[in-house]
Amino acid sequence: MTAVTIGFLPKPILVPVGNILPSRKLSEGLAATKKYKQILASIQEVDMIEPLSISAVERRSGQHVLLDGHIRLAILKELGRTEAPCLVAIDEESYTYNNRINRLSTIQEHLMICRAADRGLSPERLAKALCLASTEVVKRMNLLVGICPEATEMLKDRQFSVEVCAALRRMKPTRQIESVELMISANNLTVGYARALLVGTLPDGLAQPKKPPQPRKVTQxxxxxxxxxxxxxxxxxxxxxxxxxxxxxxxxxxxxxxxxxxxxxxxxxxxxxxxxxxxxxxxxxxxxxxxxxxxxxxxxxxx
Incomplete structure (x- = not known):
């Protein structure tokens, strides 16, 4: 069996921001996007968690080419930072590990928020770090309340809105499993589809069946x-x-x-x-x- 060589130095190093050259131009209006604001709020609140990925230093200029983290670099410049933690690539390949991984699923995000809350972070501070409202953070913390383990297992690697779980929560476990299977087979995990399945659920499949309206009393x-x-x-x-x-x-x-x-x-x-x-x-x-x-x-x- 051949050994797999690592593509980056194992420990990040601090590199002057002025010595990092972007490899692509950022689109106009990026600073107004939700993603940019979330990353900015996260760096301001808990600092930068994921280092930048850069190439080895070029001997003549003493500069590095940025492989991954263009938005984070722009935010560091906006915040007036002079240095940035970076992972230095050993080989000459231009791809980065971020292009080879799956993005964070909704349930993984829920588990990370719960872990941070267990360590003492308040929902208010988490809301600032994620650039979300406090109510949205609480919704993500309570994402799996009322969701059966089988449905959770099927959704663990998928991205979906927290409102999907709000619709599933109103169903019984067997109906939750059926609904999740239908959404996955149709590759449609949208809120609208989940609510349509809820509307099509028979009363015996609901967690709390709707009570029939009581007739109004008529006087003599x-x-x-x-x-x-x-x-x-x-x-x-x-x-x-x-x-x-x-x-x-x-x-x-x-x-x-x-x-x-x-x-x-x-x-x-x-x-x-x-x-x-x-x-x-x-x-x-x-x-x-x-x-x-x-x-x-x-x-x-x-x-």
């Missing part, structure tokens, strides 16, 4: 008022039913009379010149689909 006075209104409505319906045939017959006869008036070209011309609004109403009556023959026959039989 309200019951009496509704009975009187129903009685009045019934009387009005009976009156309308008795006069329906006669009213329909009158409407059919009136429509027929209007049609005859409009057929008279002298009357129509007079209305067009002097009463256009009346003509418009007459045309609407004439074009109404009343079914006068059937209705007139029915009305005459009722009489």
């Amino acid at each position: 006075e309200q019951i009496g008022r509704m009975q009187r209104e129903m009685s009045n409505l019934h009387d009005q319906y009976r009156i309308a039913e008795q006069t329906y045939g006669e009213d329909t017959l009158n409407l059919v006869l009136a429509r027929g009379y209007v049609i005859k008036l409009l057929d008279n070209r002298h009357v129509r011309r007079y209305l067009e010149q002097n009463e256009p609004e009346v003509l418009e109403q007459f045309l609407a009556i004439a074009n109404a689909a009343i079914g006068e023959k059937n209705e007139a026959t029915k009305a005459l039989s009722d009489r």
Whole structure:
């Protein structure tokens, strides 16, 4: 078995910031991004944890090429630091170990925050170091409360929002496992998908099933008022039913009379010149689909 050689010196060294040459240009507006502010707050609160990665010193200029940590270097310059802890690469390869590792998962971040809290760091100080609100730090500390171990195991290497756990927490363990399996198989660990699965969960799969709303109590006075209104409505319906045939017959006869008036070209011309609004109403009556023959026959039989 061949031995694996290390790519960097085992211990970081302090290098003057002026002797470190960036290998790429940072994008404009970087200082306004959330990532930049988080790193800045972390360095201000707990100092720099991860050293910069630099190449070996160039003999002629005495300078190092920065391999990894361009944002941290920019922040150190902004804070007026004169030196930076650095890991010096032994070989000539230009890649860095940061390009060969997986980023911090959500559960790993939760464990690190809990470990820091166990060592005495308050949520307020952690919030400053992570550039987060204190409520967000508390949410990350309580990330796995109410989450079953099987679902936690499946999510341990993944990145997701803390609100995903808030949706899972409202389900029973078996439903949590089913939901996490669905999210992983669909490669969709978003809050929206988790909430959609929660909405689609049957009541027996919820940790606390929703109680059906209790019907509002109706007083005797309200019951009496509704009975009187129903009685009045019934009387009005009976009156309308008795006069329906006669009213329909009158409407059919009136429509027929209007049609005859409009057929008279002298009357129509007079209305067009002097009463256009009346003509418009007459045309609407004439074009109404009343079914006068059937209705007139029915009305005459009722009489």
